[in-house]
Amino acid sequence: MTTLKSTLDTASDEYAANRDSMLGKLAEVDAEHAKAIAGGGPKYVERHRNRGKLLARERIELLIDQDSPFLELSTLAAYGSNYAVGGSVVTGIGVVEGVECMIMANDPTVKGGSSNPWTARKVGRAMDIAVENRLPMINLGESGGADLPSQKEIFIPGGRMFRDLTRMSAAGIPTIALVFGNATAGGAYVPGMSDHVVMVKGQSKVFLGGPPLVKMATGEESDDESLGGAEMHARTSGLADYFAADEQDAIRIGRRIVARLNWQKKGATPAPFVPPRYDEEELLGIVPGDLKIPFDPREVIARVVDGSAFDEFKPLYGSSLATGWASLHGYPVGILANARGVLFSEESQKAAQFIQLANQSDTPLIFLHNTTGYMVGKDFEQGGIIKHGSMMINAVSNSKVPHISILMGASYGAGHYGMCGRAYDPRFLFSWPSAKSAVMGPQQLAGVLSIVARAAAQSRGQEYSEENDAAMRAMVEAQIEAESLPMFLSGMLYDDGVIDPRDTRTILGLCLSVIHTTPVAGADGFGVFRM
Structure with missing residues (x-):
């Protein structure tokens, strides 16, 4: 065994400058993370709480084992887009009754938890991780379905989620849906295609079409409860496997479902270890x-x-x-x-x-x-x-x-x-x-474009404008620099965080x-x- 000997001089000006630079960048990342955690903002958070409901991350905190970590994924999804940072859903890996699970929780404070194009990408990435690593999937659902103004971008790729749920089940990977509110239209297929379904009394509303749509399509008069309420699905349709008294009860039932899965790891167990000799700070x-x-x-x-x-x-x-x-x-x-x-x-x-x-x-x-x-x-x-x-x-x-x-x-x-x-x-x-990640560095890319443009002008016998060249290079460098930064790439789902x-x-x-x-x-x- 060869122990590395550090030569890092933590008292040097170079170390101090590097540390200050990193802390500055971390502050920028933390500010964007805060936006994701804030969801739809104070107004919609307060409205949600006034309905007696828990927030998405609060549901996750109650679901996972006490004092266990939650590895949140793709927190900055949709950064730099017209959609809210976070993609209106929280995804990550948490330990439930000693079992590592992939957890997805709609954020109902962001447009009622409706799915936009970034939601679909983020959910798709989470499901890929679950399948590849054989993780039981737990959906904490409260969604109004697709964000209708962006339907052209969400409808086709959004169907992949339902396909993946059924394939996970076929592969023996458990899928669990805890429904806390609306699960409308496409959202209704999440409990419909999950192995285990829990619904909450007086809160869960699961239907392909709500009362207004049913009225428009068939002329039938109906109400939320008779059309898709938790008690109806528990007593009549059979879609609900468990009927929870409230959100905390639903989470308790969800934990018991995981405890009864008899889920075992199939890989090697870790050996005893000692921590690094040097400070992670x-x-x-x-x-x-x-x-x-x-x-x-x-x-x-x-x-x-x-x-x-x-x-x-x-x-x-x-x-x-x-x-x-x-x-x-x-x-x-x-x-x-x-x-x-x-x-x-x-x-x-x-x-x-x-x-x-x-x-x-x-x-x-x-x-x-x-x-x-x-x-x-x-x-x-x-x-x-x-x-x-x-x-x-x-x-x-x-x-x-x-x-x-x-x-x-x-x-x-x-x-x-x-x-x-x-x-x-x-x-x-x-x-x-x-x-930073890109085809090449900003200066190199701008320089290549300059050389190509200069050669093209020469081949046409035209005079080349140095002033325009300088402006072009500055513009390209600024664009590539911005598009190379980690928050931009994370927003595009090119990393997991x-x-x-x-x-x-x-x-x-x-x-x-x-x-x-x-x-x-x-x-x-x-x-x-x-x-």
Whole structure:
């Protein structure tokens, strides 16, 4: 076992500047998180409370085991859009009666909990996680169905949720619906397609069409209770399996349902472990505010893995990518961490071999991103950077062990792919507030466009305006910078959340525990590596 020795100088001006920069970015993230937690705002929160109802996160807090963590996912969904931050739904992983479950709770303070396009994307991501990691699904429902003005964006993809509920049931993954209010139109199919359904006396209203629609469609006069009330569904239609006296009773029943599932993990149990030797608080001062300045990812690893122990693989070869073995909360892991940004042929080949070894030993992989991509230039092209980079991407693509990605700094170009970006289906992907991700850096992208425009003008025999060029470059740089930032990418659901660096070890531990709900097994083959 090799224990990492930190050289981080926490008394230096550089550390202080890095820490201040990170805290400033964290404050911006916290402000957006606060918007998601606020839901529809004080007016609608007060209206909801006056009806004697709990808020979405209060329902979750009562549902999960006392003092257990809740790993909220996609908190910033819809950031930068015309919809409320959070996507009008709360999703995350919590422990209920000792069982890790995927929990989804509509936020009825945001347009009555109606689903918009971002709701559908966020729910889809949560269900993917539940299926891949074999997590029972608990829906805490109170929704008016689709947000009708955006129906063209929600109707077609929204049907996926019902399909996935039935497929989960067919795969033996339990689905539970606790209905706290309206479950109208499409929302009615959530209890309709769940394995276990609880409805609340005097609150639950589950129907395909409410009284006004029934009146318009058939001329029939009806009321909420006879058309879709909890007691009617418990006594007459049979849709409700349990009839709860109030919200707290519904949550109690939901917990008892989970307790009776006889749910067992199928993966390995963690070994005893010791915490890192270095303070997680120091993670705030490692990443520079300017990502052009390199930093040593081993300083991060030393504050995340058990005992700060890291057995490095090929430390003298391909040194701008650190690879090695460690354990985290008692689970064995392999780690790939960018050390100096650029990936060369040596790093690519080293990564491909390391990923193969992890698959041979059924070891999950953690990718720590800070890369500007694969190296370009005549010598590197002639040296085979394309085929070597392709080897790394091939290995990542065909690896079967679970992957977790953390974007700490830059994650540009095909380097984002080789380090298992979102398109490569990591089980989980989180960003630090310092992260940036795009095709390339803003200055490089603007410069490329400038060169292309200048060449085009020259080919046409036209004079090139330096003033227009400067304006174009400034505009492009500002746009790419804004679109590279982690809150923008998180709003697009390109990660599972922007996290405080100090929470990295805890979040990775939660994810590894979830991953081991299923057996971990490596790939049998990797296709053709172009040598």
